Amino acid sequence: MKYRIGIDLGGTNIKAGVVDEDNRIVAYDTRPTDADRPFAEVVLSMAQSAKDAAAQLDLTLADFPCLGVGTPGSVQRKFGKVLRAGNLNWYDVPLRDELQKHVSTPVYVGNDADCAAAGESIAGAAKDYNNVLLFTLGTGVGGGIIIEKKIFSGGDGLGAELGHIPLVFEGVHCTCGIDGCFEAYASVTGLIRQTREAMAAHPDSLLNNLAEERGVVNGRTPFDAAKAGDAAALAVIDRYISYVAAGIGGCISIFRPEIVLLGGGVSQEGAYLMDPLNERLPKYVFGSAYNGVPMAIQATLGNDAGVIGAAYLDIV
């Protein structure tokens, strides 16, 4: 049996996983990142986590073709460097070289969203496809691009920012600093803003009841109210789906993938989101009547996608 090993580095946890030939995670180690520690200590924990995951199968890291790491932030993959990872407070960090000091197999470093897209294209919802776009609809909108089974992250490796194409010229200010980005409308954050606006405009709507009852407005609030037939919520969801369709449609017109994957919190709504989204996509894809439109489906690997994709960083 040939195994692979990958690490998904997060702001909160380090997760190392061993992947078997069927791309199942067969051993797992997780430990806190403690990102406020010096960088070298975090890296030492990463090495230890990988070694411990391997040890569960009586293996050492020398038994693996590589150790791949998916990290948040801007990554220069070629140099294994993290240029900037805000939630780790890392700037210009030589992650590969530092980790390599502790590890007897070649280390590869990639962006975590790229690794997730690669994981889905190797072992998840996109495993039968060569050209894939992944959109993560979470706090922000992450993008992953797979071209002929390889990660594409832009000429200098700092691209694939599908959440930051324009959507509403001179629209809502995005956390990235640009006005009117796709992310500002299609993220959970954007959806919550749209929900709050509807709550203010329609104080008698079920949205307000739900918010009061639960003590919170989150991405589920408008979906739950819409499913119960609330008119204000239905209008929020309808418009939100158009925003999502317009942004994804523009990216399809560029990349013409065979499949589009949605991950992140909002994707959990499943068919209630996907069905109207797929119905609406042709309206936003160039030449859709002739060229056809790829399906948008839910990503399937969830949190495992990053570990699996990282484990293949030597070849994706």
Next chain:
Amino acid sequence: MKYRIGIDLGGTNIKAGVVDEDNRIVAYDTRPTDADRPFAEVVLSMAQSAKDAAAQLDLTLADFPCLGVGTPGSVQRKFGKVLRAGNLNWYDVPLRDELQKHVSTPVYVGNDADCAAAGESIAGAAKDYNNVLLFTLGTGVGGGIIIEKKIFSGGDGLGAELGHIPLVFEGVHCTCGIDGCFEAYASVTGLIRQTREAMAAHPDSLLNNLAEERGVVNGRTPFDAAKAGDAAALAVIDRYISYVAAGIGGCISIFRPEIVLLGGGVSQEGAYLMDPLNERLPKYVFGSAYNGVPMAIQATLGNDAGVIGAAYLDIV
């Protein structure tokens, strides 16, 4: 001396050119397309045009590594097929196979905008760069994507439609059928519309004088009036440049090219367009403060780009 040969097929003219090792066009043949003829006759003229261009150097087509053709429309490069070229009235046409019947060197077929981008990246303004975006600001907005010196035209070859990403959600209807495309605002057509709106709102502006004097409103009208200091025209150009910057900025955030080329009518405005555009681009590029922003410059090969790019279709 090793030569290459390419054809730029247009709705009006067939242009065949022989390219030398320094990527200069050293022989040229042009003849009318007469697109209303049967397809096979147009293809015969293409073969004859290429042979005649070669004959000017006492060569036959067997002396060239390939014969490349850039054609308008949606092209399946792999199969050498034109799925749709509206201005030729071609649908599902086996261009490569038909042309190959008359030609003793391998025939390659690509989209004309892709060939233009390839030509610029081989011999023009982008020859020192591996990753390039070309935007043609003409009647529409064409896009050409070069990744590591190769044409990228999407998973199924029908993409790279950079003019059809969203720009203004629920905005002006684009000729492609989608509302609010980048093209609807950044094309010459879009600029003329914006100019006419300003003329209606400011009847005393120089825009109106120029239009009356020349008997026409075209892409030069607002630029000429702006250069003369007309306030309404300055506002049109200012906003137009923001539209262009927003669309290009979004594409930079995805592709992170080393250079951005502008072609088409509007690009003739040179520094008057490029300087403020380059000043404004950082506002629309994700992470521009850290990652930097590539320069936008004018494409240099003009109409020759398509022939030169086509001549290299076997390797780009």
